[in-house]
Amino acid sequence: MKEKQDAPDNNILYRHCMPEWRATVDANRQLLVVKKGQPVFSEQDVVKGVFFIRWGKVKIHQRWGNEKELIIRFAKNGDMIGYRGLGKGKVYPVSATALEDTGLMYLDIPFFEATLQVNPRLTYALMDFYANELEATEKRVRNMAHMEVKGRIAEAILMLKDNFGVNDEGYIDIRLTRQDMASFVGTTYETISRTIGELEAEKLIRTSDKRFALLKEKQLAKLAESNVK
Template structure:
């Protein structure tokens, strides 16, 4: 990572917009801004925790090891979001990894200042609690789907989730340049299986492909696939 100009979008930054106005000079004094290249790893699973990151622009994938040479994407962190918080608490090591999906600018604060912010800013602490609660719900749903949902349904849900998070381009394609391997990691399946499922969805006229770009043609039918959970 390369240090960048100390800029911050106060209106969208999770740290700044939820902190007291009087605390913002302290944030400016303690934060460091970094420019991250596409594909660059910010920290790896097992690295010692040093601080928390906030996304200024771009997109980060947060992932865990899945088998020896595979990964499972837990979530995406976009503008205004944070990551690295899963390393808080006892242990002192990150249980996940984080890498940039595109050129990204992040702000970083060390653990000591982050903890001080929690103690001083009740509004920030409350919003962080709400964020963690929602993230826990999503993680529990993802684990349920991995156990009970067919791969085709997981792929359909992944595509719907991506469209919800990133929106669409003027041409109607999901507004993120995601590799098929990353899509497989997000759906919790192998590359080969996802490739086959994508071809089936194309043949059924539920999606359209143009290179890496994906367009949802029949969202209602994809939703039906995503809700088709069979409990054993």
């Protein structure tokens, strides 16, 4: 039921899979569940396979020294994680941690790369995916360089909405601590706390239970556009 809603097998691999190959994938995949707060993989782990999220949510992040962390991106059902091109790097440069209980499917690298070999359409789709991710990440660099924290927070909230959608009460469908928000925006949790407070006082957003709801999306978007250093 849950799985039905989440369309657990609607990922880039199955979407570009020839029907006759699908059974082979099914025979080679492993399913697993990772509990909230537990790692899917960690920085410096040897890369042995690739994961597709079936349900749940994961953060992809990187530590710096002991305290500083940066969240690279969030991933949800349908997303692929842990693949970064040919075997070049043998260890993950990032960690993946479940934000809630998460179901995944796993394919080992040899099988996945064999699949790429026999399926140019999949390779093409992956190329397009990475090209688009690259563009989004370049935009993030630009935002980091030229936007103030408040604008970056506004942008982050809008991005979360696009990415995760909203539930019946209007709340964006992901729960995030202030610290996770800070690690995503590139600031401290104190600054997040204060600035979220401001945005609430200005009636642009509402928050509850670690969730955000947009009250004035247009104004928030305007803030994100005009908030230049």
